[in-house]
Amino acid sequence: xxxxxxxxxxxxxxxxxxxxxENLTPVQEESxxxxxxxxxxxxxxxxxxxxxxxxxxxxxxxxxxSEKETSNNPRALVMAPTRELVVQICxxxxxxxxxxxxxxxxxxxxxxYEKQRQAxxxxxxxxxxxxxRLIDYYKQRVFSMSRVEALVIDEADRMFDMGFxxxxxxxxxxxxPFEKRQTMLFSATLSARVMELAYEFMDLAxxxxxxxxxxxxxxxxxxxxxxxxxxxxxxxxxxxxxxxxVERVMLFVNTKAEAEKLDGxxxxxxIASALISGDIPQKKRMRILDQFKxxxxxxxxxxxxxxxxxxxxxxxxxxxxxxxxxxxxxxxxIGRTARAGAMGRxxxxxxxxxxxxxxxxxxxxxxxxxxxxxxxxxFCFNYKRAVPKRKKPPEKKPxxxxxxxxxxxxxxRSGKKPENKPIENKD
Numbered sequence: 535x536x537x538x539x540x541x542x543x544x545x546x547x548x549x550x551x552x553x554x555x556e557n558l559t560p561v562q563e564e565s566x567x568x569x570x571x572x573x574x575x576x577x578x579x580x581x582x583x584x585x586x587x588x589x590x591x592x593x594x595x596x597x598x599x600s601e602k603e604t605s606n607n608p609r610a611l612v613m614a615p616t617r618e619l620v621v622q623i624c625x626x627x628x629x630x631x632x633x634x635x636x637x638x639x640x641x642x643x644x645x646x647y648e649k650q651r652q653a654x655x656x657x658x659x660x661x662x663x664x665x666x667r668l669i670d671y672y673k674q675r676v677f678s679m680s681r682v683e684a685l686v687i688d689e690a691d692r693m694f695d696m697g698f699x700x701x702x703x704x705x706x707x708x709x710x711p712f713e714k715r716q717t718m719l720f721s722a723t724l725s726a727r728v729m730e731l732a733y734e735f736m737d738l739a740x741x742x743x744x745x746x747x748x749x750x751x752x753x754x755x756x757x758x759x760x761x762x763x764x765x766x767x768x769x770x771x772x773x774x775x776x777x778x779x780v781e782r783v784m785l786f787v788n789t790k791a792e793a794e795k796l797d798g799x800x801x802x803x804x805i806a807s808a809l810i811s812g813d814i815p816q817k818k819r820m821r822i823l824d825q826f827k828x829x830x831x832x833x834x835x836x837x838x839x840x841x842x843x844x845x846x847x848x849x850x851x852x853x854x855x856x857x858x859x860x861x862x863x864x865x866x867x868i869g870r871t872a873r874a875g876a877m878g879r880x881x882x883x884x885x886x887x888x889x890x891x892x893x894x895x896x897x898x899x900x901x902x903x904x905x906x907x908x909x910x911x912x913f914c915f916n917y918k919r920a921v922p923k924r925k926k927p928p929e930k931k932p933x934x935x936x937x938x939x940x941x942x943x944x945x946x947r948s949g950k951k952p953e954n955k956p957i958e959n960k961d
Contacts, residue, residue, distance in 0.1 A: 535563050540570070545633040546594050550587075553629045559584035564742045565718070566592055574717045576732045577742040578724040582845075582869050585720045586626050589686045592718065594634050596684050597659060604637055604657040607681040611709070612662040613702060615692040617642040617816060618823070622845050623662045623688070636660060643667040644816030651676055665693075665701035672708065679708050683715055690721040690728045691862075699731075712737045722862060754872045755879045758892075758903040763885045765913065766855065767799050772912040773881065774805065781850045782826065785835045786867045788856040788888075796855060797835045798920030807833035838863050846870065854882035857891045861898035 535558045537550050558566065561579035568575050569592035579585055593610050602609065614620045620642045627638045639653050641663035650667070654677045661668070661677075671677060685706075687693070693702050709715060717736045721728050724743065732739050761769050774780065785807075787793045793809045800807040808822045808831055825831035827846050838858065849871045858864050864882075871878025882903065884892050896902055 540566065542591070543595060543598050543634075545598065545635075546591060546630070548633045549594075549630040550591070552632060553587070553626075555587065559588075561585055561742065561744045562588045562591075564744065565589075568740050568742070569716070569718060570595055572716060574712070574736045574739040575742060576719045576721075576724060576729070576736065576739040577744075578721055579742075579744040582872075583744065585688070586623055587630065589688070589718050589720060590623070590627050590630050593660065593684055593686065594631050594636065596716065597636055598634060604659050605681075606655055606657050606677045608639075608658050608661045608677060608679070609681055610660040610684040610686075611679070611682050611705075612660065612686040612688060613668075613693075613705065614662065614664060614688045615696050615698055616689075617644065617664060618819070619689065620662050620664055621820065627660070627662070638662060641667050641671065642816075645820075665698045665705060669701055669704060672705075679705075680710065682709050685709060685715055685717045687717070687719045687731075690719050690731065691723050691725060694727055702731075706735045722866070753877050754868055755877070756868065756882070756903050757880065758882045758884060758905040759908055760884050760889070760905065761908060763887065766883050766885060767796070768913045768917060769883070769908050770853065770855065771803060771805075771914040771917050772908075775914065776912065777851065777879075779850055781832065781848050782829070782846065783833045783851040783853060784846075784849055784867075784870050785833065785853040785855050786858070787835065787837060788858065790837060792856060793835050793837055795920070799917070800833055800835070802918045802920040805833055806831060807835055809835040811837040838867075848876070850878060852878065852880045854880070857882060857884055857888035857895065859891055861891075861895050864895045864898070 536556060537547065537558060540558075542550075561577055561583050565575050565577045565588050569589070577585065577588070589612070593612075597609055612623060614623060620640050624638055624640045631638060636659040637657065638660045639650070639658040639662070641650055641654070641661055643664065643666055651671060651674075654661075654671055658677075672679065687702070693699055712735055717739070719728070719732055719736065719739065724732075724741065759769060770785075774783070785796060787796060790811045790813060793811055797807050797809040808825070810819050810822055814822070822831065822834070823846075826834050829848075838860075852868050852871045854864070854867060858867065868878075868880035871880060892903075
C-alpha cells in the first residue's frame with residue numbers, strides 16, 4: 535500500500551516524500567488507518583519497522599484537522615524511555631512535519647535546563663519527553679497538560695524495564711481522561727503488564743500485532759564464536775582486520791567496566807572508538823553519536839542503554855562482545871544493523887561466563903545461530919595493552935610567582951609550662 539492511497543493532508547504528504555517513504559510497512563498499514571479514524575491503538579512490532587513514522591503521521595494529521603494557536607498548553611505528548619530515543623523522534627518529526635507549521639519540542643535531562651524551560655513557556659504543539667524532566671517542569675507549572683488531545687507511549691515495555699512506570703502513571707493521571715484524548719501505545723512486546731497499562735489508561739484500544747516469520751531481520755547475517763574471555767580481544771582484532779565492507783561497527787558489552795576496558799584496548803591498537811553508557815554526560819553522548827552518524831568515528835562501544843532508540847544508517851557490523859542476559863536485548867542489539875533494507879552482519883562471542891545465555895537466545899529466535907571455529911589467522915596475539923589513564927599531579931609554582939612566601943610560625947608546645955619549684959634542702 536502506498537502513502538498516496540491514504541487520505542492525508544498535503545503538508546504531511548510533502549514531508550513523507552522528503553523522507554523518501556513510498557510504501558507503508560506492515561505496522562504502518564495496520565495502525566495508521568485506525569489512528570486516522572480516531573481509535574486508540576496498542577501496536578506490537580519489532581525495532582526498525584517504521585513505528586516512529588506511524589505515530590508521527592497520525593499525530594500531524596490529527597492536529598492539522600483543527601487549527602489552534604500554539605501555547606504553553608501542548609496539544610500532543612510523546613513519552614519515550616531514553617534521551618537518545620527522544621532526540622531521534624524529534625529528528626524524524628523535523629522531516630515529516632516540515633510543512634505542517636507545528637512546533638515540536640524535546641524535553642529530557644542532562645542538557646539545556648533553562649533553554650527547554652523557556653521553550654515550553656514560549657509555546658509548543660507537541661512535546662517529546664522522558665518522564666523525569668517533564669514532571670519537573672509540570673510541578674513548576676511551566677506548562678499545562680489540560681489541552682492534550684493525543685498521547686503516544688513509545689517503547690512501553692522499556693518503560694517498565696527502566697523503572698519509569700511510576701513516573702509514567704503520574705503523568706497519565708494528570709492528562710485529560712482517556713475518553714477525551716486519543717492514545718497510541720507502541721512496544722516490542724505486548725506483555726501482560728503492558729496490556730494492563732493499556733486497559734487502565736486507553737479507550738478500548740485496537741490491538742495490532744505484527745509477528746514476523748523471523749524475530750531477527752532476514753537481511754542480518756548472524757555468526758557465533760565460542761572463545762575464552764582471555765582470547766576475546768585477540769579474536770575481535772583479527773576479525774575486524776579480516777572483515778570487508780566495515781563502515782560503522784557497534785560493539786555491545788554488559789557492564790560499564792567492560793566498556794571502558796574494550797574502548798581502551800581498541801584505541802591502544804589504533805582503532806578509533808568511543809564509548810557510550812548511562813554515566814556519560816548527555817552533551818558528550820550526543821557529540822559522540824553525531825560523530826558516529828557522520829562517519830568520523832567508526833567504532834562505538836555501548837552498554838544496553840544504546841541498544842534501543844538509536845537509529846544510525848549504514849551500521850555494517852554489530853558485535854556482541856558479551857552475550858546479553860536478556861533475549862530481547864539480543865534482537866534489539868543486532869537490529870542496529872541492516873536498517874531500511876540494507877544488509878548487515880552480527881558477530882557474537884560466547885565465553886565461559888556468557889555462554890549460559892545462548893540457549894535462551896536461540897529459543898527466542900526460533901533458530902540456531904551459525905557457529906564457526908576461529909582460525910589461527912583470526913587471532914592477533916601481538917596486540918597492545920591499554921595503558922590506564924593517570925591523573926597528573928598539580929604543578930607546584932615556585933615561590934614568588936603569583937604567590938607570597940609564607941612566614942613560618944613557631945610551633946606551640948602542647949601541655950602546661952613546668953612550675954618553678956624551690957629546691958628542697960635534704961640536710
